[in-house]
Amino acid sequence: MTDAPKLTARQQQILDLVREAIERTGAPPTRAEIAATLGYRSANAAEEHLQALARKGVIELVGGTSRGIRLPQPTLARINDAREAKARTRPAPAARTLPAAPPAVLASLSLPLVGRVAAGHPILAEQHIEEHYAVSPALFSGTPDYLLRVRGLSMRDAGILDGDLLAVRRLPTARNGQIVVARLGEEVTVKRWEQQGRRLRLLPANPDFEPITVDESSGFALEGIAVGLIRKDFNA
Template identity: 50%
Template sequence: MTPRQREVLDFIAGHVRDRGVPPTRAEIAHAFGFRSPNAAEAHLRALARKGAVQLLDGSARGIRVLGAALAPGAPAIPNGNADAPAAAPAPPWDNGEATLLHLPLIGRVAAGSPILAQAHVEATYPADARWFARRPDYLLRVRGWSMRDAGIHDGDLLAVQAVREARPGQTVVARLGDEVTVKRLQREGAHWRLQAANPEVADILVRPGDAFAIEGVVVGLLRPQGWD
């Protein structure tokens, strides 16, 4: 493994640890100053050939870091090294084979109603559990371009794990008043800020007394070409 491939691998593993999802090719290219995502793809293909990552079709973030590469600063392990450290434990639903999930797709959310209310479910989509950093509970259709620079586009389907708490830096589904929005959660002093990933869209400062709640954390992204 070349030093640059090691750097790319460490970047991917760090992105998964810090944000819960792998980076897109565009995010890798931006982080390393590559002229196009094609250079990132070339490094990913090389890492896949060396057994460091698995590339999964059907997802813009379809990169799975394998084994000891998940550890920060882990040394490169040549193929076939019998003394290599054991692989990191797989997620509880991942036995190395395809596990088919049936995820409800949430469309527009009516004001004040639970996000998983049956009235909001547009359809149910099959998805391979191995596509995601953590097991999702539902898909949410993206509307608008407020998270464009994070690789999240209008019409994408976000895979969301339903939780009530999140860490700063994670991309979350948040409810603020009667609106549900997708933003990056950041600290703003003693308060929270919902950060957009588009300079044309203003961040949202959550003030004391605001009706604010976390509805889930984004754990993956699907770009449905030809599904609809």
């Protein structure tokens, strides 16, 4: 049996990020997502580590796509088996079709869907809630407090599209690389969190959009972190 290749601490961290992303979403992270999570300013730094991992045979790189990272087939097969086993333990698929919540829903979460948010009102104010949905907790990496209807394509390369329903957990703080919902004055936006000391930036996942630097005049408030995503037009 061939010994496992020796990895540096950073290489192991990146390999773990790739595995966790595939386990959680079924797709690998982009170079930009890896760089943001690790606090790199450029995706090139992440690319150098990925090339080193590929040379050691623990990942495979595929050109021409932003998510062109593959795990060796035996590793991928184990992940897929685990995902399928988890899927078999979930409630019936009807929970994913987002029916309007009945008065009492057993083994489900009843989550408010937040649409457009008016200035000066809490995000969960009654006038912001379009309806309630019954969803399975198994769909999410953490327990969400509400769903937010995504508007725009600033997070396109993170797989978050216009019209998607983002599951959000209300928390007072976030970690670098996490996708957050933030209020900036009269606007609510979905971006990736990047903080270095007192400097806070909200990063898009689309080169057509500019990062947002948060300052005292921004009217900033953190409304929570993303713990999952529901796309209503899937075939299930």
